[in-house]
Amino acid sequence: MPLSRGEQIARALSDRIVDGDIAPGERLPSEAKLSAEFGASRAAVREALQRLKTLGYVRTRTGSGSYALTPPAEQGDDTWLTARSDAERGELVVFRTAIETEAAASAARHRSEADLVEMRAALEAIDAARRPSDSVDADFRFHRTIARAAGNRYLAAALDRIGARAIVVPASRIAHGDRLPAATASVRAEHSAIADAIERSDPLAAQAAMRAHLVASERRRTVDGIEPDRREQHRYS
CATH class of the missing domain: 1.20.120.530 (GntR ligand-binding domain-like)
Incomplete structure (x- = not known):
């Protein structure tokens, strides 16, 4: 089954976190910037961030944004x-x-x-x-x-x-x-x-x-x- 747009964005961002391109504690780009970067709707970006939060890759602070956590193993x-x-x-x-x-x-x-x-x-x-x-x-x-x-x-x-x-x-x-x-x-x-x-x-x-x-x-x-x-x-x- 093809991945949803939110799943695709979540996978791309999780790869960056695992590879160290986004360091633990670093704030992810805003929803607007992610939407523009991936050419996706805000809803798809929010879905991606929620998936990353559920999997333990990010923590969201109300009014501040989403921050990367130390990633789980993937490979x-x-x-x-x-x-x-x-x-x-x-x-x-x-x-x-x-x-x-x-x-x-x-x-x-x-x-x-x-x-x-x-x-x-x-x-x-x-x-x-x-x-x-x-x-x-x-x-x-x-x-x-x-x-x-x-x-x-x-x-x-x-x-x-x-x-x-x-x-x-x-x-x-x-x-x-x-x-x-x-x-x-x-x-x-x-x-x-x-x-x-x-x-x-x-x-x-x-x-x-x-x-x-x-x-x-x-x-x-x-x-x-x-x-x-x-x-x-x-x-x-």
Whole structure:
């Protein structure tokens, strides 16, 4: 069955996001510009954006536009890691937690001084980031360094296979633009707790800190994903 015009536009835009032509956190062109670019109606463009939102490629801010998120996998042997729904994203979080908590514990046992230097450099890069795309890159660098410090090629390979899509781009990172959101302080504290435990060579503390961070990260994603007028209600549910 031929693709609808909206499906064609969605596929073209998702390719740009996966290829990195549209970076995580970057605003997509306006509906008017997309309509002109693709020679399509506004309705077709809106259909495309809704499809991208459903598949987890973009987040829409009322009155501001649509912003790219870290894309799911689409190609090669990594298709089994593609998360196309909230249920599948939840499963990916469980998988990632299993991998990364063990990686953190192992890193606490096996890390080298060079690993510690790289971890601290990644934390500094996270603090220095002002664009969502830079924040995502630095965040993944931090987690990847821990996996490599674990001294287990399979743990490192598993995180590499998940890739930067493991890093959540919550609405707060998009909503505040160049201003650091309050949530950044929590993320910084969580990362620091992981790094400190690894530096102290404390596997149990490193494992617990990583688990706490991933649980908090998932909560930020799910709460941020709720429309503002429902967020207060969600807090008390």
